[in-house]
Amino acid sequence: MTSKPIISITDLNKTFPGSNKDLEVIAVKDVTVDIYQGEVVVVIGPSGAGKSTLLRCLNGLEDFDSGSIIIDNIPLNHHHKNRLEIRKEVGMVFQSFNLFPHMTVRENISLAVRRVRKKSLAECETITVDLLEKVGITDKIDSYPSQLSGGQQQRVAIARSLAMNPKVMLFDEATSALDPVMISEVLDVMKNLAKDGMTMVVVTHEMGFAREAGSRILFMDNGEIVEDRKVEDFFLDPNEDRSKAFLSKVI
Amino acid sequence: MIMIFVRKTTIIDSIKYLLFLGVIITIITLSSANMNYNWQWYRVPGYIISRSADGALIPGRLLTGLALTVKISVISLVLAFFIGMITALFRLSSSFTAKLVARIYLELIRNTPLLIQLFVIYFVISPVFNINPFISAVLALSLFEGAYASEIIRGGITAIPKGQWESAYSLGLNTIDTYRFIVLPQTLKQVLPPLTGQAVSLIKDSALVSTIAIFDLTMAGQSIISETFLTFEIWFTVALIYLVMTVSISAFVHRLEKRSRYDQ
Ligand SMILES: Nc1ncnc2c1ncn2[C@@H]1O[C@H](COP(=O)(O)OP(=O)(O)O)[C@@H](O)[C@H]1O
Ligand SMILES: [Mg+2]
Numbered sequence: 001m002t003s004k005p006i007i008s009i010t011d012l013n014k015t016f017p018g019s020n021k022d023l024e025v026i027a028v029k030d031v032t033v034d035i036y037q038g039e040v041v042v043v044i045g046p047s048g049a050g051k052s053t054l055l056r057c058l059n060g061l062e063d064f065d066s067g068s069i070i071i072d073n074i075p076l077n078h079h080h081k082n083r084l085e086i087r088k089e090v091g092m093v094f095q096s097f098n099l100f101p102h103m104t105v106r107e108n109i110s111l112a113v114r115r116v117r118k119k120s121l122a123e124c125e126t127i128t129v130d131l132l133e134k135v136g137i138t139d140k141i142d143s144y145p146s147q148l149s150g151g152q153q154q155r156v157a158i159a160r161s162l163a164m165n166p167k168v169m170l171f172d173e174a175t176s177a178l179d180p181v182m183i184s185e186v187l188d189v190m191k192n193l194a195k196d197g198m199t200m201v202v203v204t205h206e207m208g209f210a211r212e213a214g215s216r217i218l219f220m221d222n223g224e225i226v227e228d229r230k231v232e233d234f235f236l237d238p239n240e241d242r243s244k245a246f247l248s249k250v251i
Numbered sequence: 252m253i254m255i256f257v258r259k260t261t262i263i264d265s266i267k268y269l270l271f272l273g274v275i276i277t278i279i280t281l282s283s284a285n286m287n288y289n290w291q292w293y294r295v296p297g298y299i300i301s302r303s304a305d306g307a308l309i310p311g312r313l314l315t316g317l318a319l320t321v322k323i324s325v326i327s328l329v330l331a332f333f334i335g336m337i338t339a340l341f342r343l344s345s346s347f348t349a350k351l352v353a354r355i356y357l358e359l360i361r362n363t364p365l366l367i368q369l370f371v372i373y374f375v376i377s378p379v380f381n382i383n384p385f386i387s388a389v390l391a392l393s394l395f396e397g398a399y400a401s402e403i404i405r406g407g408i409t410a411i412p413k414g415q416w417e418s419a420y421s422l423g424l425n426t427i428d429t430y431r432f433i434v435l436p437q438t439l440k441q442v443l444p445p446l447t448g449q450a451v452s453l454i455k456d457s458a459l460v461s462t463i464a465i466f467d468l469t470m471a472g473q474s475i476i477s478e479t480f481l482t483f484e485i486w487f488t489v490a491l492i493y494l495v496m497t498v499s500i501s502a503f504v505h506r507l508e509k510r511s512r513y514d515q
Binding site for chain 2: 059060061084087088090091092094096098099100101102111112115116157160161164
């Protein structure tokens, strides 16, 4: 890799105050990783490994204790402006969809485009219609989130993030709250996105997705990145015992 | 099934209501009989609407008082809402000063009687700044109800799921836009019923402004009674007018709520 990474994480540490004052929870420990344009990085690992926390640090939803995060040449630091700038370029999809329940699908998708990207109403409409087509929901533009199935809601949430035309997309267990049928409709959208060359960091338990669409696997345990391998290599021959144990459970 | 059930409870409620009314009327009749009270209901309408010398209809004293009560209540209501909103946002902000200001205001207002607040504003503050009784009344009422409104609004804001903030932030929205487009619209829907309760309180509490020489509905009633001794008739009429106002507000908001429901 000769080009500059689009995401550069160096020595990242994040702890949470525990229930007891001196008992801190180490959520992310000494994480160093570079992610390049077009990569689909799949983050796996047992529950509590720090996958969500790592992802949430990347768009400033969580403050980190030490280390550095640079995204698209912008350092994520105490400058609020940088944080806002990075959030424009980094989309995030949550396990629980988090659509805005008081807004229609159209309003959900176009709000940030209008307020943050300052696009005209006509542009917003074009973007919204195009993206709904892309995620396969064309007839629900005037519906409210409560009128959609879980899979549809998550696809709208993906469209909402994409509408900002981000450089990176983060997915935190985007399919974990869904029924099997809906899982595949959401995964299909994510696979297409990967094919289109989107840079993605995906926390998931769907090993099928990792094999098919992933370029790299980060295996996390106890806040650390235990393995950082190409997808093919990882599944053929995991280095670490912990990865082997985990793989034997999820496959 | 449900229809029948509803009708049955409505009937039972109505019977209870009529019984209650019967008891009240009996008590009043008995007590007025004991007092040899001389009912003169026919004189009441004249205090609501009367005719001037040339025959034109003019509002009676009760109606004029009602107009002032409505005016004070509406203005205070709007102010109380904004004071409540700003205080709630102050308390939730990350600024230490803003939080402190909000806390001091809330503690002061909620731990002293409204009547005393009204007197302090009218007798102590208003001479200094040369403000008239009407403004003193509006100020006292809106500061008082605003404190309670702020707690209601703050509760509503903190009840919005964290995920709403997070998805708004991750879309690049700033805090102001997140409040404006995501958090507050959802909050207001949630807090409309308790805020209505607060509005009803405000209307009732506005009767206290009669103590600072304002000719509101209560003051009008008092002055009519002191001249005519129509004690029962006027107090019942005044109470009924307050009741009509508060009940219609509740009913109006209830209908509003039913119409704008997005999650059902
Ligand atoms: N807001 C929080 N407060 C306290 N502890 C937290 C918080 N979020 C996560 N943690 C802790 O940090 C660790 C990593 O959590 P998380 O990143 O959610 O793991 P994963 O997503 O891999 O399951 C866990 O021990 C979890 O209990
Ligand atoms: Mg997680």
